[in-house]
Amino acid sequence: MASKKSASTVSKKNCPKTLDDHIFFGLTLNDEQKEFRDAIWSNDYDIIFANAKAGTGKTLIAVATAKLLVEYGRFDKAHYIVSPVMNGINGYLPGSITDKEMPYYMPLCDALAKLGDFPEKIIDPKSGFWITPSSHVYLRGINLENSVIIIDEAQNFYTDELKKVLTRVCSTTKVIVIGHSGQIDLVKNKENSGFVRYIEHFRECPRCKICELTVNYRGWISQHADLLEL
Numbered sequence: 033m034a035s036k037k038s039a040s041t042v043s044k045k046n047c048p049k050t051l052d053d054h055i056f057f058g059l060t061l062n063d064e065q066k067e068f069r070d071a072i073w074s075n076d077y078d079i080i081f082a083n084a085k086a087g088t089g090k091t092l093i094a095v096a097t098a099k100l101l102v103e104y105g106r107f108d109k110a111h112y113i114v115s116p117v118m119n120g121i122n123g124y125l126p127g128s129i130t131d132k133e134m135p136y137y138m139p140l141c142d143a144l145a146k147l148g149d150f151p152e153k154i155i156d157p158k159s160g161f162w163i164t165p166s167s168h169v170y171l172r173g174i175n176l177e178n179s180v181i182i183i184d185e186a187q188n189f190y191t192d193e194l195k196k197v198l199t200r201v202c203s204t205t206k207v208i209v210i211g212h213s214g215q216i217d218l219v220k221n222k223e224n225s226g227f228v229r230y231i232e233h234f235r236e237c238p239r240c241k242i243c244e245l246t247v248n249y250r251g252w253i254s255q256h257a258d259l260l261e262l
Contacts, residue, residue: 050073072093078239081234083213083228084244086215090245094184096143101206107205112163113167114137140184181206183207184211187213187215187227188218194226213227
């Protein structure tokens with residue numbers, strides 16, 4: 033993926049039907065990335081899965097497209113949801129819930145910085161920022177409405193955890209589920225990851241789109257390392 037060319041200026045009026053001619057934050061996308069972006073933007077799909085290798089830009093594209101969906105007024109806000117997968121072996125960390133979970137928000141922070149946004153705003157719940165990060169832990173009983181939902185590193189959700197998140201979703205949302213089935217970090221029973229199971233569960237649903245991103249832009253070391261099967 034090429035680097036940014038210039039900042040994006042977005043008008044909330046005249047929402048484009050497609051992003052083919054949109055500056056899209058100056059990012060140059062390959063065909064797979066465009067298909068992923070366009071699936072998120074399309075009114076034809078309510079849930080989009082991306083099984084994407086390392087370094088393919090999956091989080092950046094998801095966050096960038098979600099930002100436009102909010103800025104153009106198609107949704108009220110966005111939620112970024114992760115699984116604190118390593119907490120079970122790292123022990124209890126000091127600080128607030130945000131402090132404990134902040135390491136899992138770093139992909140979001142990196143994406144926001146690349147888009148010229150302000151990652152520090154996610155820390156303050158009173159900031160009114162367009163996207164709010166959280167883990168799945170505290171979602172029981174919550175209704176996710178009028179929002180874009182990004183579930184990141186979804187391979188690290190056990191099936192019941194991913195079910196908990198997806199069953200919080202109301203019909204007024206758009207859901208983006210991104211992960212890498214080749215890099216599951218679950219401490220126990222990796223085979224109980226819900227990511228691939230839910231891809232197959234939704235595969236035949238007409239309002240679901242399943243994408244794959246295969247080009248790793250980080251360089252040959254990352255590319256070669258990702259080829260080793262675990």
